Amino acid sequence: MRWENYTSLPETFRNQxxxxxxxxxxxxxxxxxxxxxxxxxDMLCILKERENGLGAGYAAYGIYPEYKDYFAFHFLFDNxxxxxxxxxxxxxxGSVIQSEPIPTSLSHEIDNPPITWRxxxxxxxxxxxxxxxxxxxxVMEINENIxxxxxxxxxxxxGVFKGNGWSHEIADFYKIRExxxxxxxxxxRFPTNTPGWWGGAHPFNLLNCSVxxxxxxxxxxxxxxxxxxxxxxxxxxxDTEVIAYLIDLLCRRHKFPISIATIALAPPLFDEIEKLDRxxxxxxxxxxxxxxxxxxxxxxxxxVGNSDPIxxxxxxSDRKKLRPxxxxxxxxxxxxxxxxxxxxxxxLMLINNRLDLKExxxxxxxxxxxxxxxxxxxxxxxxxxxxxxxxxxxxxx
Amino acid sequence: xxxxxxxxxxxxxxxxxxxxxxAAPNGEPIDYRDLNAMIHARTLKNCKKIVLYNIxxxxxxxxxxxGDFEIIINGVPGNDLGIFMDGPKITVYGNCEDQxxxxxNQGSMIINGNGGDVIGLSARGGTIYIKGDVGYRVGIxxxxxxxxxxxxxxxxxxxxxxGEYMAGGIIVVLGLKFLPDGSIIDIDQSICGNxxxxxxxxxxxxLRTDEKLEDKLGVGAKIVEFDGKGKEEIGxxxxxxxxxxNIPFDLVxxxxxxxxxxxxxxxxxxxxxxxxx
Numbered sequence: 001m002r003w004e005n006y007t008s009l010p011e012t013f014r015n016q017x018x019x020x021x022x023x024x025x026x027x028x029x030x031x032x033x034x035x036x037x038x039x040x041x042d043m044l045c046i047l048k049e050r051e052n053g054l055g056a057g058y059a060a061y062g063i064y065p066e067y068k069d070y071f072a073f074h075f076l077f078d079n080x081x082x083x084x085x086x087x088x089x090x091x092x093x094g095s096v097i098q099s100e101p102i103p104t105s106l107s108h109e110i111d112n113p114p115i116t117w118r119x120x121x122x123x124x125x126x127x128x129x130x131x132x133x134x135x136x137x138x139v140m141e142i143n144e145n146i147x148x149x150x151x152x153x154x155x156x157x158x159g160v161f162k163g164n165g166w167s168h169e170i171a172d173f174y175k176i177r178e179x180x181x182x183x184x185x186x187x188x189r190f191p192t193n194t195p196g197w198w199g200g201a202h203p204f205n206l207l208n209c210s211v212x213x214x215x216x217x218x219x220x221x222x223x224x225x226x227x228x229x230x231x232x233x234x235x236x237x238x239d240t241e242v243i244a245y246l247i248d249l250l251c252r253r254h255k256f257p258i259s260i261a262t263i264a265l266a267p268p269l270f271d272e273i274e275k276l277d278r279x280x281x282x283x284x285x286x287x288x289x290x291x292x293x294x295x296x297x298x299x300x301x302x303x304v305g306n307s308d309p310i311x312x313x314x315x316x317s318d319r320k321k322l323r324p325x326x327x328x329x330x331x332x333x334x335x336x337x338x339x340x341x342x343x344x345x346x347x348l349m350l351i352n353n354r355l356d357l358k359e360x361x362x363x364x365x366x367x368x369x370x371x372x373x374x375x376x377x378x379x380x381x382x383x384x385x386x387x388x389x390x391x392x393x394x395x396x397x
Numbered sequence: 398x399x400x401x402x403x404x405x406x407x408x409x410x411x412x413x414x415x416x417x418x419x420a421a422p423n424g425e426p427i428d429y430r431d432l433n434a435m436i437h438a439r440t441l442k443n444c445k446k447i448v449l450y451n452i453x454x455x456x457x458x459x460x461x462x463x464g465d466f467e468i469i470i471n472g473v474p475g476n477d478l479g480i481f482m483d484g485p486k487i488t489v490y491g492n493c494e495d496q497x498x499x500x501x502n503q504g505s506m507i508i509n510g511n512g513g514d515v516i517g518l519s520a521r522g523g524t525i526y527i528k529g530d531v532g533y534r535v536g537i538x539x540x541x542x543x544x545x546x547x548x549x550x551x552x553x554x555x556x557x558x559x560g561e562y563m564a565g566g567i568i569v570v571l572g573l574k575f576l577p578d579g580s581i582i583d584i585d586q587s588i589c590g591n592x593x594x595x596x597x598x599x600x601x602x603x604l605r606t607d608e609k610l611e612d613k614l615g616v617g618a619k620i621v622e623f624d625g626k627g628k629e630e631i632g633x634x635x636x637x638x639x640x641x642x643n644i645p646f647d648l649v650x651x652x653x654x655x656x657x658x659x660x661x662x663x664x665x666x667x668x669x670x671x672x673x674x
Contacts (some may be wrong), residue, residue, distance in 0.1 A: 037558070046426065046453060046454055049429070049475070049476075050454055238461070273533075275612075276430070320533075320557075320558075321514065321533040321534075321556070321557065324494075324495060324513070324514065341454055341475065341476075341494055342454070342473050342492055342494055342513075343453050343454020343473055343475055343494070344454075345473075346452075346453045346454065346472060346473040347453050350421050350424050350426065350451060350453055351424050360492065362511075362513070362514075362532050364556070365556075365557065383543065390522065
């Protein structure tokens with residue numbers, strides 16, 4: 001997909017820029033209740049100072065229960081040729097169950113949108129090859145070698161909806177309010193070093209893992225070269241892409257639980273490690289050494305959604321806390337909310353008293369907040385990341 | 398003649414006018430530009446008290462306001478609350494976000510809740526009283542000149558980089574915990590994070606704790622004893638803080654304080670000849 005087409009700023013906002021960071025919001029219902037996109041849209045759109053109309057996106061988990069056994073591809077195509085090429089290409093590797101346009105409503109605010117298309121796909125199972133591995137290869141091939149085509153998402157029973165525009169415009173464009181999901185991630189973009197275009201908006205997705213990110217990954221070059229040695233191709237001109245692939249590498253291929261993966265992404269400083277007991281020291285130092293090139297440098301706060309094997313939402317900020325992240329838990333402890341600013345939670349309270357929060361807290365820097373479907377809040381991001389429980393998890397893994 | 402006109406105007410509107418603004422009519426929060434324009438217009442008309450309701454993340458409230466009046470905020474104000482403020486008093490009933498009192502010159506701020514990161518950055522004067530906990534980099538690069546200095550008093554705990562590159566002023570962390578039943582106890586966790594006072598070259602940080610802080614000290618900071626002079630320095634402000642939040646003053650003062658001071662006025666003066674002076 002060419003990005004030159006989609007880099008221009010809408011005329012109305014050309015002289016109105018306020019320089020700031022991206023806005024991120026997310027929520028998960030522990031009991032799996034599916035809720036409409038209204039809540040997450042309200043949480044995100046109040047952070048309008050954190051975007052400049054150059055990209056927004058939503059990831060929704062649990063939106064296609066009737067097709068939950070098939071991989072749901074969401075595509076962006078520049079033209080019909082690209083579309084027919086991709087559909088033809090897919091036929092080689094399995095059967096297309098359903099192929100249809102993603103329902104959109106075009107308003108005058110979105111100029112020149114690409115073709116948005118979704119395909120439910122069942123790959124032919126080959127011997128000695130994992131289904132998921134096959135899908136990763138297909139995604140990489142389409143992104144790299146088929147012109148004017150790009151995969152937005154490729155997971156099961158989930159989808160990513162993103163584009164170039166303000167968060168409320170993208171929400172209206174994709175009719176986000178009509179979907180029902182148990183986990184929502186939402187992002188409004190303020191591009192700094194990379195172009196604002198449809199494919200470069202967040203969330204970034206590979207299989208069931210989606211990432212939204214505020215900040216910039218200065219270690220992008222290192223991470224990218226490291227990922228290329230495992231067959232991942234970075235083609236989207238945006239640093240966040242590497243986080244999605246790193247989590248796929250650590251959690252799916254190398255089978256780490258997400259709590260250990262976060263140690264690889266944001267490892268404790270060496271003088272912090274020195275203060276721990278010997279056993280933890282060895283474990284952490286080994287992770288640091290083995291995954292040296294997977295470490296994320298630079299300011300960031302991320303929220304990750306992953307539905308494989310257990311749907312999980314994880315929030316993490318960089319070790320020096322250069323980007324904000326706030327977490328809230330509802331009164332019945334069923335919903336975990338994450339956001340860039342506390343205003344998101346306050347916004348929900350203002351609307352019909354929809355929200356009653358039990359607690360709001362700022363997690364520690366470099367420490368993950370993890371919430372799992374059916375299990376609740378596993379880690380609250382305040383305790384030391386290296387307590388006994390983490391080590392026990394490692395031994396099981 | 399002109400002076401007379403102005404005087405008449407003042408008389409007409411009065412001095413004790415209280416104005417209430419609902420920042421979210423019909424549940425829709427208004428834009429921060431409109432809200433700040435509204436506040437500005439009111440203050441120009443000599444309004445002495447502005448009460449804001451349903452504040453939801455609006456930024457720059459009280460930006461560069463001068464004069465002697467009060468703003469009361471109900472809700473969660475956004476980043477840069479009271480930026481460049483020069484005189485007014487802001488009271489917040491709720492938590493606040495990052496960069497409270499950014500480059501504040503004069504005035505006072507009372508936060509009945511928790512604070513975010515980077516509170517009081519580059520502040521040059523005024524007081525910031527926070528009841529609860531605060532985040533990272535509080536009091537970064539605060540400064541002082543002769544008799545003008547900023548004061549931040551924190552009721553709960555602070556995190557890493559407290560008083561980073563501090564060039565003046567006073568930070569006090571009390572390490573108190575406010576229980577839901579109204580009683581006040583000492584915290585059971587650490588009072589501050591790592592890199593305490595990194596690059597500090599003037600001013601002082603007072604921590605009400607007996608824990609060992611040596612491991613947490615940043616570059617260029619040292620621990621000194623809390624003596625009569627220190628007590629004199631923070632005493633009046635601490636008393637005012639306790640009055641504000643209804644905390645018994647004896648409970649606060651009757652515990653060990655530790656003071657963080659710079660090792661030198663120019664900790665990086667020797668950077669180019671490999672030594673600290």
